[in-house]
Amino acid sequence: MIYREAGQFKTTYASDQAIFPIVQDRVVVALGVLAVFVLPTRFANEYWLQAILIPFLIYALAALGLNLLTGYAGQLSLGTGGFMAVGAYAAFKLSTAFPSLSIVIVFLLSGLIAALVGVVFGIPSLRIKGFYLAVATLAAQFFLIWLFNKVAWFVNYAPSGTITAPSRTVLGVTVTGPTASAAARYVLALVFVAVFALIAKNLVRGRIGRSWMAIRDRDIAAEIIGVRPLRTKLLAFAISSFYCGIAGAELVFLYLGSAETLAFDIGLSFLVLFMVIIGGLGSVLGSFLGAAFIVLVPIFLTNAPHVMGLSLPVAFQKQLELMVFGGLIIFFLIVEPHGLARLWQITKEKLRLWPFPH
Amino acid sequence: MSARASIVAAVALAASLGAATPASADHEIVIGVQCDRSGPDATVGAPLCAGFRDYVALVNAGNGVEGHRIRAAEIDTESRVPPALAAYERLRGEAAVALALYGTQIYALAPRLAEDRIVATAAGWGPADAANGRRHPYVFSVASAASQAAAAVGFAKHRLGTLKGKKVAFVPDDSPAGREPIAVLEDLAERERFQLKTFAAPSTGATMATLAVDLARRYRADFVIAHLAGRAPSLAIQELARVGYPLDKVIFFVGGSAEADVDAAGGRAVADGYHGLEFAGVGQEFPVLRAIQAMYHAQGRQPPTRMASSVCYNRGVVMAALQVQAIGNAVAARPDGRIIGDDVKAGMEKIRGFTLGGLTPPLEITPTDHEGGGRLQVWQVKGARFVPVTDWFTAYPRVIARHVTAERGAPSR
CATH class of the missing domain: 3.40.50.2300 (Response regulator)
Structure with missing residues (x-):
């Protein structure tokens, strides 16, 4: 990197186990976290917050959840959209049934409900593996969407069948509903992402993460060394669905404002899976990079001709955007099949030796 | 000129x-x-x-x-x-x-x-x-969906003479937006004493073939009202025609009444007789x-x-x-x-008597009525052309008004 790590010796177990063992890394990350909390709320306009940053944070949380399940525990899932829907509908039911309940608690409870549903749909994973498991989780996707479509109780019998985020406050600031400012919604989403990314990072470095990876790499070997497959896999489903459930609740409460089941269709499951694959399977950073790629690149491509002063016909511009986006996905997957996180790691290693690579 | x-x-x-x-x-x-x-x-x-x-x-x-x-x-x-x-x-x-x-x-x-x-x-x-x-x-x-539902029932009554004891099939898109008019239709079913059965179709139209058989052969619908969009309307026309259901007893909401829907169903000859609601000429x-x-x-x-x-x-x-x-x-x-x-x-809200040379129904928009009257027109495919079969009309304005102003079902806050 541009800074040298020479002279930093790890003399205690604690320093050896730190997430960021290098002092400069710690400083950069601390400054970075401070910056993402302060700068956008001060300087970003409504468009940046509403159209770019908030969806990025929410998709990053969902991608993080799926990455724990698919990237770390090796269980391929196409039910993400369904689990996110569980979180969203649970949050809607809870917040309308108990208006005085803090929205933060509502989100956490909806995550727990999504986790329970995730466990139920994770049970087949003990017998089914790989692509077959993907098909089994696809059943979760279709069943859950069907359920929310059919049972009017979930939408409080609204004839339009949509769920609408009610106005709720945190510490006196309105954070949901149409009157909430984009900055407030951004900060709430950011707090959730920051806390849960930290938890995820520690989970995957610890005993649970290691048992997930053992199951992923060779399940029979893992079983022989004492990892219990049922418990480990179900735990992966539970924690992953918990993350996805919170992301789903945020999607409706902090981003869309109002949604129907269409917002959680199979397309969303694929989108989050693509984020994980492009970002990097089995990497916390990869979840963020993948979400950034999928959310930001189309918006960049939409705005690029406009900014460059090119006036293209709308239909042509859209087709061009889709083509360039598809091309970029293929490009990055050919350059580095292990995702953007691996690219970043290679870059770091090269920079470490730079300018004397030999 | x-x-x-x-x-x-x-x-x-x-x-x-x-x-x-x-x-x-x-x-x-x-x-x-x-x-x-x-x-x-x-x-x-x-x-x-x-x-x-x-x-x-x-x-x-x-x-x-x-x-x-x-x-x-x-x-x-x-x-x-x-x-x-x-x-x-x-x-x-x-x-x-x-x-x-x-x-x-x-x-x-x-x-x-x-x-x-x-x-x-x-x-x-x-x-x-x-x-x-x-x-x-x-x-x-x-x-609005409410006006379309009322107009469709009004037209069905006009075609069948009376709706009493008749069987009406409603084919909505299987989404909340598609099912929205059901409340209005149920009200009208009670009022006109007809039987109403809903056959929801996924927006891809994947199950349309079985749905058409079910509707035409088992339920034996006397009239079909469809609220579909995208690819589904053309499939519905195609499959209803295939099972021999008379298309002149079918009416589509505005989402499924375009030339593209008819052409995708296999051409005007296939769709002969079918009706669509229009809010523009x-x-x-x-x-x-x-x-x-x-x-x-x-x-x-x-x-x-x-x-x-x-x-x-x-x-x-x-x-x-x-x-x-x-x-x-x-x-x-x-x-x-x-x-x-x-x-x-x-x-x-100041727009009065706006017709655009007959291209729209006379619109009268007020601070309370944002629909401008909610008038619609039924057009039919006849001999490879779209021909109007009614003038601009509204049906059951009181029922619509009750649904439009009802507090029932509003999302609780």
């Missing part, structure tokens, strides 16, 4: 504006258009947006609105909500005073429109109570459309082929004309052209 004269005539007709132009009037007024030129509804969006843009070009080719140019800022949203939200923020950044929406994004945007005070027209789709100006102060629907025999053609000829160009898809194209023209008319009313009150959404809202 020369081309130029007819343009001027059309602008005068459409915008009903005086000839006098204030010298300082050079302010550009922005209308945001959310288009579906790509995605599942592209067959609808492409001609619709072309119609919208051509009408705006026609207004600008004349004198604009009292000298103010109109700019239609178009953004493709692929019929998906997240791009629509991003597009909304961009259009808001461009200081759009009005938005044209055509799809389910209206559910997500309605509360924000009220918060940001931006007017939106939502034709054909949207909340059943969008016609209620008190509940959705900034949303103007042209044909079909065909090209309207003064404003001739003026658009004249505008193209005057520029030495051929009119776009999109015009042939006249159902959607004409809807685009109607939506644009409605917005231009409202902006015209707003500018009349503020001649410097520095209008905001509230001015356009007031301008909308």
Whole structure:
């Protein structure tokens, strides 16, 4: 990197186990976290917050959840959209049934409900593996969407069948509903992402993460060394669905404002899976990079001709955007099949030796 | 009449504006258009947006609105909500005073429109109570789902003589928006004492073949009312024709009554007899459309082929004309052209007897009725052509009013 790590010796177990063992890394990350909390709320306009940053944070949380399940525990899932829907509908039911309940608690409870549903749909994973498991989780996707479509109780019998985020406050600031400012919604989403990314990072470095990876790499070997497959896999489903459930609740409460089941269709499951694959399977950073790629690149491509002063016909511009986006996905997957996180790691290693690579 | 004269005539007709132009009037007024030129509804969006843009070009080719140019800022949203939200923020950044929406994004945007005070027209789709100006102060629907449901039942009664004891099948899109009219239909079933059964179809139309058999052979429906969009309507027509169900006992809501739906079903011969509800006239025999053609000829160009898809194209023209008319009313009150959404809202609510040369039903928009009366027309495919079989009409206005103003089912806060 541009800074040298020479002279930093790890003399205690604690320093050896730190997430960021290098002092400069710690400083950069601390400054970075401070910056993402302060700068956008001060300087970003409504468009940046509403159209770019908030969806990025929410998709990053969902991608993080799926990455724990698919990237770390090796269980391929196409039910993400369904689990996110569980979180969203649970949050809607809870917040309308108990208006005085803090929205933060509502989100956490909806995550727990999504986790329970995730466990139920994770049970087949003990017998089914790989692509077959993907098909089994696809059943979760279709069943859950069907359920929310059919049972009017979930939408409080609204004839339009949509769920609408009610106005709720945190510490006196309105954070949901149409009157909430984009900055407030951004900060709430950011707090959730920051806390849960930290938890995820520690989970995957610890005993649970290691048992997930053992199951992923060779399940029979893992079983022989004492990892219990049922418990480990179900735990992966539970924690992953918990993350996805919170992301789903945020999607409706902090981003869309109002949604129907269409917002959680199979397309969303694929989108989050693509984020994980492009970002990097089995990497916390990869979840963020993948979400950034999928959310930001189309918006960049939409705005690029406009900014460059090119006036293209709308239909042509859209087709061009889709083509360039598809091309970029293929490009990055050919350059580095292990995702953007691996690219970043290679870059770091090269920079470490730079300018004397030999 | 020369081309130029007819343009001027059309602008005068459409915008009903005086000839006098204030010298300082050079302010550009922005209308945001959310288009579906790509995605599942592209067959609808492409001609619709072309119609919208051509009408705006026609207004600008004349004198604009009292000298103010109109700019239609178009953004493709692929019929998906997240791009629509991003597009909304961009259009808001461009200081759009009005938005044209055509799809389910209206559910997500309605509360924000009220918060940001931006007017939106939502034709054909949207909340059943969008016609209620008190509940959705900034949303103007042209044909709400409630009005369409009532009109469809009214037409069924007209065709069958009486509905008492008859079996009516309702085929909605299997989504909340599709099922929205069920409450109105149930009410009407009780009132007219007919049997109502719902056969929900997924938007891909995948199960249409079994659905058609079920509906025609097992349930033996006397009349079919369908509320579908995208690829589903053409499949429905195709499958109903295949099982031999008489298509002249079928009526589609506005989402499934375009030329594209009929052509995709296998052509006009297959769909002979089928009815569709329309909130804009079909065909090209309207003064404003001739003026658009004249505008193209005057520029030495051929009119776009999109015009042939006249159902959607004409809807685009109607939506644009409605917005231009409202902006015209707003500018009349503020001649410097520095209008905001509230001015356009007031301008909308002043629209009376607006017909665009017969292309739309006479619209009478008031602060409470944002639908402008909710009149519709039934057109039928007959001998490879669309022909009108009714005049503009409304049915069961009291039932609609009860549903539009009902508090029941409003999301609890």
